[in-house]
Every structure is written in structure tokens, then in C-alpha cells.
Amino acid sequence: MAGEPQVSFVIPVYNEEHNITNVLRDLHQVIENHPEWRGEVIVIEDGSKDRTRQVLLDEIKKFPATQLILHERNQGYTPSLKDGIERARGRYVMYIGADEEFDCSEVPAFVRLLLDPSENHADIVLGVRWQRNAYKLFRFFLSVIYIFLLNFLFKLRINDYNWSQAWPRDFFSRVKLRSGSLFILPEIIIRAHDLKYRIKEIPSNHRGRRTGKSSVNLRIMGYALLEALGFWRYRRSPEYSALQ
Numbered sequence: 001m002a003g004e005p006q007v008s009f010v011i012p013v014y015n016e017e018h019n020i021t022n023v024l025r026d027l028h029q030v031i032e033n034h035p036e037w038r039g040e041v042i043v044i045e046d047g048s049k050d051r052t053r054q055v056l057l058d059e060i061k062k063f064p065a066t067q068l069i070l071h072e073r074n075q076g077y078t079p080s081l082k083d084g085i086e087r088a089r090g091r092y093v094m095y096i097g098a099d100e101e102f103d104c105s106e107v108p109a110f111v112r113l114l115l116d117p118s119e120n121h122a123d124i125v126l127g128v129r130w131q132r133n134a135y136k137l138f139r140f141f142l143s144v145i146y147i148f149l150l151n152f153l154f155k156l157r158i159n160d161y162n163w164s165q166a167w168p169r170d171f172f173s174r175v176k177l178r179s180g181s182l183f184i185l186p187e188i189i190i191r192a193h194d195l196k197y198r199i200k201e202i203p204s205n206h207r208g209r210r211t212g213k214s215s216v217n218l219r220i221m222g223y224a225l226l227e228a229l230g231f232w233r234y235r236r237s238p239e240y241s242a243l244q
Contacts, residue, residue: 008090012080127204
């Protein structure tokens with residue numbers, strides 16, 4: 001595809017040998033239906049313990065537009081996401097999970113708002129899981145409490161902080177992100193809000209996992225909450241800058 005990409009799709013992957021094949025297939029089908037995007041796909045294999053790496057090495061032969069970043073050891077979700085964003089060349093960057101819970105057929109709804117030249121344009125698009133039927137009750141309540149706390153602390157009205165999102169790539173050259181946890185996505189939203197980026201939410205279907213197990217646990221959620229509290233204190237201080 002000639003020219004620089006309009007949209008870069010970033011997919012961090014860890015232990016998703018049974019899901020990543022379908023994610024790549026579905027995403028590339030959408031990209032092929034929209035050649036005007038000149039889309040590129042960046043996959044970060046984060047030192048998986050299963051056969052994810054071998055599956056990816058086989059799969060990317062089918063998709064020349066896919067770049068593969070290999071971590072020799074597991075570094076975590078946030079470093080993987082940052083590595084993918086740093087490699088991206090597109091005008092916009094969209095994060096997509098590797099667990100097949102997000103339906104790639106929804107991608108055009110995100111990109112449409114980003115590329116819309118009218119007043120309906122959005123700088124940042126957030127997917128919102130209006131229904132989380134696939135969640136067990138405990139995880140559902142954790143998510144609800146987490147969103148409530150973030151909105152309370154940061155005085156925002158966001159309905160979903162940790163689902164598929166799309167951002168302008170130049171945002172990341174302006175802003176120095178601090179987070180080393182799942183709080184990275186809320187941090188992006190909060191800083192973008194403070195910098196007056198136009199943020200829009202769109203409904204998204206949460207399909208739930210078909211195979212495999214989520215790596216999110218209470219320890220990971222607790223660390224994200226600690227980082228949120230630290231960022232809340234920083235944001236209230238005279239030293240706060242949305243850029244730093």
C-alpha cells in the first residue's frame with residue numbers, strides 16, 4: 001500500500017495461542033475492505049509461555065502489513081503497548097486486545113470518527129462495553145467500582161477506561177506517560193481531557209473470551225489503583241503538567 005499509514009493497529013499479546021489467529025484474520029479482513037486507511041498492524045509478543053510466538057510467526061506470513069515485535073521475556077502489558085505505539089507510523093493509533101473479546105467488525109466506527117472532516121470529528125475514540133455479560137459477577141463489580149473511583153477522583157464522566165481506544169499518534173510525542181500498569185489507558189484519557197482533545201465514546205460489544213484465561217488479577221488491579229491515587233495527587237499539585 002502506497003503512502004504512510006492513516007491508522008496503525010497495536011496488539012499486545014501474551015499467552016493467546018488460541019485467539020490471536022482469529023484476531024489477525026478478522027482485523028486484516030476489515031483493513032482490506034478499507035484500503036483508504038493504508039492500515040498497518042503491529043503485534044507485540046510479550047514472552048508468552050505457550051505457543052503464541054510460533055503461531056504468530058506462521059500467521060504473519062499471510063499478512064505482509066503486519067509487523068512483529070518479540071520480547072524475549074515477559075515485560076507486561078504496558079511496556080508492550082508502549083513499544084507498539086513507538087513503532088507506529090500511522091496518523092492515528094488504535095489499541096486492540098488479543099483475546100478476541102473485541103469484535104474487529106466495529107473498527108470502522110472508530111476510524112470513521114477519527115477521519116471525519118466535519119464537526120462530528122473526534123480526536124480520541126473510546127469503546128464502551130455497555131453490557132459485560134461475559135464477566136463473572138466479581139469481575140463485573142470490580143470494573144464498576146474502578147470506573148466509579150476514577151470518575152470521582154478525576155472529575156470525569158467516562159463510561160469505560162480499559163477497552164479498545166484510538167488516539168492521534170502525535171499525542172504521544174507531546175505527552176510523557178508515567179504509568180507502568182493498567183492505569184496507562186486512564187492516564188491517556190485524563191491527560192487528553194486536560195489538553196482539550198475532543199473525546200468521544202461509542203458503544204462496543206463485549207463478546208467475552210472463547211478460550212484461554214485473562215491475566216488480570218487482584219494484584220494487577222491493585223497496582224493500577226495505587227498508580228491512579230499517585231497520579232491523582234500529582235494532578236492536584238502545583239507541579240502538574242498534562243504534558244509531563
